[in-house]
Amino acid sequence: MKLETSAVARIPKETVDQIIHTADILEVVGDYVQLKRKGQNYWAPCPFHNEKSPSFSVNPAKGLYKCFGCGKAGGVIQFVMDIEGSSYPEALRGLAKKYGVAVPEEEERTPEEQLAQNERDSQYIVSNWAKDFYHGLLLKSEEGMSIGYGYLKERGLNLTTIQTFELGYSLDQFEGLMKAATTAGHQLKYLEKTGLVVKREDDQGRDTGRRYDRFRGRVMFPIHNVSGRVVGFGARTLKRDDKMAKYLNSPESEIYHKSDVLYGLFQARQAIRHEELCYLVEGYLDVLSLHQGGIKNVVASSGTSLTEGQIRLIKRYTDNVTVLYDGDAAGIKASLRGIDLLLEGGLNVRVVLFPDGDDPDSYIRKVGDQRFADHVENHSQDFIAFKTTLVAREASQDPVKKAEAIRDVLQSIAKVPDGLKRQVFLQQTASVFGFEEQVIITEYNKLLKTASPSKSRPAADDHRESRAASPTAAPATAPARSYSSEEEAEMAMYGVSSGSEAEATAGIHPGSTLNADPSELAAPLDVLTQCEQAVLRLLVLYGPHEVQPEVTVAHYLLSQLDGTPLRNPLYARLWAECREQFLQGQLPDLRLLAHHEDAGIRSLLADFATERYDLSPNWRIKDIYVPTELNLIQLACDNAILRLNKCHVQRERQQCLAQLQDSRLDQNEQLNALLRYNELTKLDGQLAQMLGTVVARNA
Template identity: 70%
Template sequence: MARIPKELVDHIIQTADIVEVVGDFVQLKRKGQNMWAPCPFHNEKSPSFSVNPAKSLYKCFGCGKAGGVVQFVMDVEGTSYVEALKYLAKKYAIEIQEEEKTPQQQLEQNERDSQFIVSDWAKNHFHRLLLNSEEGMSIGYGYLKERGLNLATIQQFELGYSLDSWDDLLKAAETGGYDKKYLEKTGLTVIKTDDQGHDTGRRYDRFRGRVMFPIHNISGRVVGFGARTLKRDDKMAKYLNSPESEIYHKSDVLYGLFQARQAIRTQEVCYLVEGYLDVLSLYQGGIKNVVASSGTSLTEGQIRLIKRYSDNVTVLYDGDAAGIKASLRGTDLILEGGLNVRVVLFPDGDDPDSYIRKVGDQRFTEYIETKSQDFISFKTTLVAREASNDPVKKAEAIRDVLHSIAKVPDAIKRQVFLQQTSATFGIDEQVLITEYNKLVKSPSKAAGGSSGGNAGNYGQGAGSANTGYQPNSGSRPAPASRPLSDEEEAEMLMYGGQEATVEILGAGISYQPAKAAAEEEDDQTDVLKLCEREVLRLLVLYAGREVEAETSVAAYLLGELGETPLTVPLFAEMWEICRQELLAGRFPDARLLAQNERADIRSLITDLATERYEISPNWRNKEIYVFNEVDLPKLACDNAVLRLNKVHVQRELDICLEKLRHPLEDAEMFEILGDIKRLKELDNELGALLGTVVGRSA
C-alpha cells in the first residue's frame, strides 16, 4: 500500500491553519489567546470547545475530544488518518506524491477509481431521469411524493429512477464514453449467459423501472444502489440491491450514515432502522441521526462504523413479532461491540416510516423518547411473556437472555441486568449467576456466540473452587482472574501498574497492582504525578526556548534530570520521544507530537498544551504582577525540577520512617537514622530554595 512520505505529512500539518479548518464546521469567536465555539461533537449551550491557534490544537472541556488539525478532521468527518491528510492537502493545494506503488497496486487503484466514477455517473443519470423524464416524474417522483417525501429530501439523498427498459443505462454509458466493463464490475449491468454458463455477448441493465436509492460510503462516494420496483408482481423482488464489488461491501456500509454522521455526534445517539424509507421519513421529520442496515443482518463492521460517532444506539423495531425475533440476534452484536443499546417498539402493523406519517413529527419524537427502554430489559420482558406458561420454554428464554448479558463488556451493567432478570422471571439470583458462569466458561458456548473473553465470572460456577460474589453477602469475594481487556490494560499502564490481578466483585472491577500496599496508599503519589507532568509540560511546550545563552529548555531539563526521571509510564515514554528528537537535532514540536498515531499520546500532548482559563489582561492594566513562564523559562524550569526532587526526597524519607516501625538491629537502626537526618536536611534545603515551609515531623 502506498504511503505518504513523512516529510510531506509534516509539511501538510505545518501548513494547515487549525482555525480555518475548524472554522469550516463551527463559528469560532476569540476570547483571550484562544478561539471558542459550541462543541461540534456533542450538544451544549455554552461554548466549551477551545482552539489554540499558536499550538494548532483543539480541546473540548465538556466531552474531552482533543488533538491536532489532522485528528480534528478524522473526528469530524469520521475518516482515516490518510484520508484526513488528503483532505487537508486538497484544502491547501498541496500535491501529494505518494511513495511509488507497484504496478499491481496502481492497477488496483485505477480499477477502484474507475468504479467510483461510473457509480457517480449512474447516480446522476438516475437522478436526472427522476426529475426530468416523463416516466420518471409520473411513476418514480409520483411514488416518492405519495410516500410523503419532498423535493429537498429527494435531492439531499440524490434519489433517482431507472427507466423500464432493458438497455437505457447501457446506451447512455456508450454515449458518454464510459467503459462497459465497469458497469459490469459494479453490478449496474448483467451479462447474459446460456444454459452452460457461457457469455452470449448480450448485456442488459440490472435495474429497470425502479426507484433508485444511492448508497454512499462514509466519505460520500456512491458505492452501490438499492432499488424498489413499483410493479405488482409476486415473482419480482420488491427490493433489489447492487451485488458485492471492489468498492461495495454490504457489511461495511450503513444507508444514510454519510448524511447522519454529524447529527449522530451532536445528539450522542444513533437511531437504527431497517429500510431506506424509514431513514428518509425520519430525516425529513427532523430526526437526522438515523441510519439503516438496509434489510440485511447487522454486522460487526457496521457496528464499528456507528461507534465512530456515538456509543449509544436506539433500535426502532417494527411492530411485527417475527421481525422482532429476527432482529434480536443482531442486537446482541451491538452489545458485544460495547455500545449502549435501547429499543423502541412501534404498535403492531406500524414501522418508523408509517408511524411518523400517521402521527406527525412532534408526536413521533415524543413517542420514541417516552417508549425507549434498555435492550436487556426489553428482551427479558418479551421472552418472559411468551414463555410464562411453559417451564421448558421459560428455561430456554432465561438462557437466551443470559447469552445477551454475556455480550455486555461492562461488569457493573452485567450485574444490574442479572438482578433485573432475576426479578422479571421470579428466579433466585444465585441460580442465575451459577448458570451465567457455566455459560461464559463453556468453550462450546463461547464458540457459539458467547463473549466469554469479555464477560466476568460471578458467584460460584459449577465445579469451580472459587467463591465469588454472593448476593446480600457481607464477606469479600475471592478474586476470579481473567485476561485484561485493551481498555483495562491501558488504564492500568496509565496509572503506573506493570502487573495486576483483576477481581470481579459483582459491582465491577478493582485492580491490585503488584506493588506494596503502602505505596498505593501514599498520598504523595498524586503529587509526584503532578510534578512529573509539570516537567513534561515545560519540555513539550518550550523545548526550543532559551533558558540561558545557547542552552534550550529541552537541553536544560534533560541535563538536570537525566534520561529516565519520570515514573508514570506514559510520561516516561513521552520524555524518551522528546529526548530522541533532541538527539536527532530537532526540538520536540507540540504540533507534530499531537498527530501521533497513539490516542493516549495525542490526548496527553493536547492536555499539556491546553489551558481552560487565561489571565485577564485587566490584571496587567491594574499593574498586578503575574508570573509569566514564557518570559522567565529558567525560573519555571528550576521550580519544576526542585519540586520534583523534593517529592522524591520526601518519599525516601517516608520509606525510612516506615522501616523504623519494625524491629531492627542497632547498626541498621543507626544507619537509617543517619539517612533520615541527611534526607531532612536536603528536604529543608529544597524547601528554602522553593520558598516553601520547611521541616517535617517524624
C-alpha cells in the same frame, strides 16, 4: 476517451499549504469519531481498530492525531487517507472542497500520470456519475417524473428530502445507463465492477458479449459512505410482479461492502453526535420519512442482519442506540438475535415497538411528526427488560419454555461488557420470572462455563464477573493489573514510567512508537538512534523558538551539529530537508512537515509531536510550577547535542580499541590508535562531566 484516473496532479505547494492550514483536524476527525477533551488533547476509541477504552488522541494545536494502541498517526490529510482509503491527491482535493479552497487544474501532466489508473477512485467516479444521472432522470425525464417522482410524492416525501438523499430513477430500458455512461466517456469495466451493468452469460457461464443495466424501472436510493461518497445503490421496483424482487441492491465491490455501510449515516452523523443517540430502523423509506419528520439521527441496516462493522460505525458517534421495531411479532423475534451484537459491542440498547401492522414509515405518516416523537419517547424501554418481559409472557404457562426463555435472556446478558449492568440485569431477570436471584446467578455461571469462547466474552472476564455476582462463590484469582490511561498518567507524575531508561535519557517520550520502514528503523532502538532522534525531535518541534535572543532552536542545532551526520537514513533525510529550508530562510513548520509526501516522515513526526499524557491540572490549582520542555529549551538542546557527540566519541573509541587489538597493524599505527584512544577517553570524560553523568569510583 475519458479516463477515470487518480493521476497525481501537481497541486501547487502554496495551495497544499493553504489546505493544511485551513483544515480543522478536530472537525475532520469529529466527522468519524466522538471526541472528548482531556487536558490539551481530545480522545476517542480508535476508528482503525476495535477497542473499548480510548487510546486515539488528537492534538489540535499541532494538527496531529495518534493511536497509542495500533500506532496509526499523522496529520489531517493522512487521517482522510487512512479512514477512507484514498490517495494523497484525493484526500487533498476532498479537504479543499470541504473548506472552499480552490485547487487549480494541472495544465500539463506526464504521460505516466495521464495513463495512471486507480481502481477504487475510478469506481467512485462512475458511481457518483450514475447518482447524478439517476437523480436527473427522476426530476427531468417524463418517465421519471410521472412514475418515480409520483411514487415518492405518494409516500409523502417532499423535494427537499429527495434532494438531500439524492434519490433517483432508472428508466425501464436495458441499456439506458450503459449508453449514456459510455457516451460520457466512462469505461465499461468500471460500470461492471460497480454492478451498474451486468454481463450476460450463456448456460455454461461463458461471456456472450452482451451487457445490460442492472437497475431498470426502479426508484434509486444512493448509498453513501461516511464521507459522502456514493458506494452503491438500493433500488425499488414499482411493478406488481411476484417474480421480481421488490428491492435490488448493488453487489459487493472494491468500494461497497454491505457489512460496513449504514444507509443514511452520512446525513445523520452530526445529529447522532449532537443528540448522543442513534435510531436504528430497517428500510430506506423509514430513514427518509423520519428524517423529513425532524428525527435526523436515524440510520438503516437496509434489510440485512446487523454486522460488527455496522456496529463499530455507530459506536464512532454514540454509545446509545434505540431500535425502532415493526409491530410484526415474527419480525421482532427474528431481530432479537441481531441486537445481541449491539450489546456485545458495548452499546446501550433500547427498543420501541409500533402497533401491529405498522413500521416507522407508515406510523409517522399515519399519526404525524409530533405524535410519532411522543410515541418514541413514551414507549422506549431497555432491551434486556423488553426481551425479558416478552419471553416471560410467552412462556408463563409452560415450565419447559420458561426455562428456555431464561437461558435465552441470560445469553443476551452475557454479551453486555459492563459488569455492573450485568448485575442489574440479573436482578431484573430474577424479579420478572419470579425466581430467587441466586438461582438465576447459578444458571448464569453454568451458561458461562458451557459457552463457546468464540461466541462469548473472554472466559477469564466472564468468570470474574460470575464469581463476583455470587455471594457464595470462592474468591477468584486476581488477574494481572492493567491500568487506564488516567491511572498511568498519575503513575507518571510520581516518577513511575513505562518507558525505558534509555528512552528517558535520550529525551524520547515513553510509549512512543515508530511506523516507518522497518529497514530504516530497528527495534529496539540502539543508543545512537535514540540520540539522533532526540536532536531531530527538538528541531522539528521547537525550530522557530529562540534559545537565545535572535537565535532559534533550528539555527542553534543545525550550526552546532553541522559536521555531525545522522546515521539513520530516515532521520538523515528529514535533517537534510530542514537544513536546506533553513539555508533558504525558512524555519521548520510542524503543520506542513506532518503532511510530508514521505509516509515514514509523516509517521515519525506524529510520534514526536503526540504525547500520551498531559500534566494534571491539580499542579496548577495548587500553584506548583512545573517547567515544560520549552521552558528549558536551551538545556534540552545542550543535553541532546552533548549526548549525540558523546555517543559518537564512544563509538570511535571502540573502533580505536579494536585497532589496538589488531595484530596486523604496525607499531606506528598502533601508537596513533593508542594516542587517539586516550584523547577520546579524555573527551568522553569531559562530555560526561558536562552532562552530569560522571560516576565516582571508590579508590
